[in-house]
Amino acid sequence: MNYYLNHLKELEAESIFVLREVAAQFENPVLMFSGGKDSILMVYLAQKAFYPARIPFPLLHIDTGHNFPETIEYRDYLVEKLGARLIVGSVQENIDKGLSIEEKGFNASRNGLQTTALLDSLEKGKFDAALGGARRDEEKARAKERFFSHRDEFGQWDPKNQRPELWNIFNGKKRFGEHFRVFPISNWTELDVWQYLAMEKVELPNLYFAHKRMVFEREGTLLADCDYIEKRPTEVVKEMMVRCRTIGDMTCTGVWESNATTVEEIIEEVAVTRQTERGGRTDDKRSETSMEDRKKKGYF
Amino acid sequence: MEYKDMELLRFTTAGSVDDGKSTLIGRMLYDSKSIYEDQYEAIKTTSERRGEEGVNLALLTDGLKSEREQGITIDVAYRYFSTPKRKFIIADTPGHIQYTRNMVTGASTANVALILVDARNGVVEQTRRHAIIASLLQIPHILVCINKMDLVDWKEEAYEAIHEDFEKFAAKLDVKDVSFIPISALKGDNVVNRSENMDWYEGATLLHYLENVHIASDYNFIDTRFPVQHVIRPYKDEFHDYRGYAGRVAGGILKKGDKVTLFPSGFISVISKIDTFDGEVEEAYPPMSVTVLLSDDLDLSRGDMIARENNQPRSTQDVEVMVCWFNEKPLQERGKYVVLHTTNEARCVIKEIRYKLDINSLHRNEEDKSIKMNDIARVVLRTTKPLFIDAYRKNRITGSLIFVDEGTNETVGAGMII
Known part of the structure; x- marks a missing residue:
């Protein structure tokens, strides 16, 4: 053994x-x-x-x-x-x-x-x-x-x-x-x-899986359109397939373009991605x- | 799902700014695609702003403001990367003598010590210091990377001379498994990809070594030790009389039906069940976290230990250790400290300082007994109650302890039991 x-x-x-x-x-x-x-x-x-x-x-x-x-x-x-x-x-x-x-x-x-x-x-x-x-x-x-x-x-x-x-x-x-x-x-x-959550089949919120959402782009990051963020006139809202890699509050959590709808697909996506997950967090970018x-x- | 067969390997690196350690780590992270674009962009921008030539990969590991300002690594930094075979945890520590405590910290959990030698300079004081620490902390495998081979024209003789030198020195140490690899971290030779410049070398590349070195026997699977961490009592109707001893196996293999001896009581009982959230298991071995149930209702709580009847730890109040001192306030002979050992806690008095060890020469200094920060010494303690110990050589978990200052609560020293 x-x-x-x-x-x-x-x-x-x-x-x-x-x-x-x-x-x-x-x-x-x-x-x-x-x-x-x-x-x-x-x-x-x-x-x-x-x-x-x-x-x-x-x-x-x-x-x-x-x-x-x-x-x-x-x-x-x-x-x-x-x-x-x-x-x-x-x-x-x-x-x-x-x-x-x-x-x-x-x-x-x-x-x-x-x-x-x-x-x-x-x-x-x-x-x-x-x-x-x-x-x-x-x-x-x-x-x-x-x-x-x-x-x-x-x-x-x-x-x-x-x-x-x-x-x-x-x-x-x-x-x-x-x-x-x-x-x-x-x-x-x-x-x-992700590998562990998949192995153990842990239930997760839907936000982590790709879904259609109204988003807009700011300084290279996609943000979910909501009442809490004041948009500049130049910022255009459009519908995209996105998912969250981290979840914070709506004002600072970037969403990512993705088609991953299962944990296995997320693992594949994470394994080849070239950006850190906090790359979408505007709170980290202040300095x-x-x-x-x-x-x-x-x-x- | 092939990731279910991956093993975890922890290794430690130690080195100074000049020996190419950061370049090597950067190379491993970069070639294994563990550096992300935004991380790379961030350090590129910082390098440019500071007017540095090229991208300074050391900025990846130097996380704190003061470290970046001074351009040095002060603290242990943990880095992660993986290949399809293994996940790696690097404890990256500064190599200078004033950071001995960080080297010791990084070494305490490592399977492999990666020692870098500059091919132009050969075995120097710092190399010896790293090797001595690896031996003191009983890191199971030592890998000597002879770096900057490009600067000695890829010559086999340069590699051989250092190889021989190191082996001669290592003969005086307590190390079991030493390997050597000639590399160029800067050019990438023998790091991830095989070198085309050194066809005389037929061994493994660095990554191949790390992926394949045999670590399955690094734990002690012979001497059964289970320190009780926490008692689980559910107070639920369906688990009415449930009394489980939660803990992490520190040595040997526990099996259902095993006859066991409990410490300190000396009572004998039988393991009736080994429980986990995922169901009952037949056996438990290091480093598993499980819950053990016994057939008798006995007094057993945190700090106590379960062992086999015919294979017991030493139960004693007199303990002799090699101590590495961490604090600005020197170790006091006759001083009193709190001792944390496995899940046990006691107080102790330092009865005697036997000698101070010179970590550059292994010289035992019996005259100078002032033990200051970063010093290593052999000391004798007397504890307020028995500890259940093994020699550190035999078991790194039941053979280690830390000292805590009673006034400040700081961790002031680490001890390896002799």
């Missing part, structure tokens, strides 16, 4: 180990759920990690109020199916209360305001660990992220002073008021995620280090 795991099963085993460490080391963890495929994968892995018990922490969704309606539908369906507890942190509420100020103009986005709502929700719930589905292959600042990432009492990340992480030993020790961000799928790539800058302040 050959004792070996394929790469997907080995990644799964690593992620399950990390999820269980969180349940064991922290008193009050929470899983940040965006509705995207990475957080869907996280929920699925958490289900595996604690079976036959329920997932021992709630899901936290930071709602910008600018979501694709499909995202919310899928979220509610999943929560119901798992019997999980859902907490919603609302950016709109923060704006209404005057805690956040909305950006104006053509490229206005609530992406930056998510940080305030997120830190607020973490504080309110007294959560000491927030699980996220970030991957190191996504973005260069994330390539330096630890599995267990320490945050000070202001939720800030100090990339130059990260704890060394060796073997499978994770140090989650902290002072009162500090918390951790934990990233169990750090070592997965976009392709690994060369915009992800690092946002992360330092507490962005997910």
Whole structure:
């Protein structure tokens, strides 16, 4: 008998180990759920990690109020199916209360305001660990992220002073008021995620599959036409076959021209594509280090 | 779906700006089509803006602002690429002595250490340092890439001389499997494609080596060790008396029906079931994450260990380790630290510093016992409660531990158990 795991099963085993460490080391963890495929994968892995018990922490969704309606539908369906507890942190509420100020103009986005709502929700719930589905292959600042990432009492990340992480030993020790961000799928790539979702036949929102949608082009990126984005007079809306590679809110998530209608077709597409998945994210394009800058302040 | 047969291989690279490490990684990523157009465009723009000649592939791995400003890699950067046979995780670490801690971190989970040697300079201090760290961290396979062969006219003699030099030095180390490949990362010779300039070399290319090196035996499949990570109690009607011990197999093979000994209690029981979300399995082996159920209702919780009756870990409060120190605050003799070992936690006192190891010469310095950041030393500890340990040589999981500062909570050192 050959004792070996394929790469997907080995990644799964690593992620399950990390999820269980969180349940064991922290008193009050929470899983940040965006509705995207990475957080869907996280929920699925958490289900595996604690079976036959329920997932021992709630899901936290930071709602910008600018979501694709499909995202919310899928979220509610999943929560119901798992019997999980859902907490919603609302950016709109923060704006209404005057805690956040909305950006104006053509490229206005609530992406930056998510940080305030997120830190607020973490504080309110007294959560000491927030699980996220970030991957190191996504973005260069994330390539330096630890599995267990320490945050000070202001939720800030100090990339130059990260704890060394060796073997499978994770140090989650902290002072009162500090918390951790934990990233169990750090070592997965976009392709690994799709291959795994296909292998395990995980249900996904329709947004990931090619569908007809009204879109327009801005700086080389296709955006879905919606009320939340102010269009320039020169920007023309047309119908195209598109799909999402990442799902954020509608103002900053680019869609891609695609005919992939099954997970297998998506895998083929991802395997030969020449653009990174965050290539369609206008929030990353603001400067060369915009992800690092946002992360330092507490962005997910 | 051919991707279901892919294996995962982790390797570490270490090197400085000049030995072509970034070029080599860039070459592997580029030739295996793992660099995306928008990434390539972004670093091209940055290179041009800085007035650099050509596209600086090092910008791909240097992610942090301060790293880009200084043009150096400070932290471990993880890179990913895959071929139809394997998925690769590169832990890319800086090679300078002041970053020993990062090299150690990258090496801790690696199957292969990739050591780069400049064909013009041969085996230098940095080469020796990398090899010593690979040996200390027990990386199962070492691959020495003799780079810049184009600058020594592709001569076999240059390659042979370095090969011999390295082997002579490696004889003093604890390394099992060493291979050599002459390459030119810049021109691409023997990286992904076979060199036309070195017909005297008949071995594998770098990528062929990485795709085929035998890693299935890198884990310990002999000595059964299962550290309990978390106890699963569903509190659901259909799983009324369910009490499962969740964890990741750290060694050996667990089978249903096995008679096992529990630590620290010493009780004996039998594995009644090995459970997963996907159903029951007959056996579990490293690195699987499973849930083990026992036939008796015994006291067993996080930090405890399941082993075989006739093959047990050492249960002891006296532990001797090689430690690599990570913190600006030096290691204190008589100092107290928290120790994390598998899923277990204890406190310890440093009873004795035996010697400091010079990681350039292997010299054991018994006079100077000031252990500062990036130093490696042999120390003796006494823990507040027994740990269930193996020698690091025998098992990298049950043989390793980390030190945590009780005041700052920082990870201040890593220990390999002797």
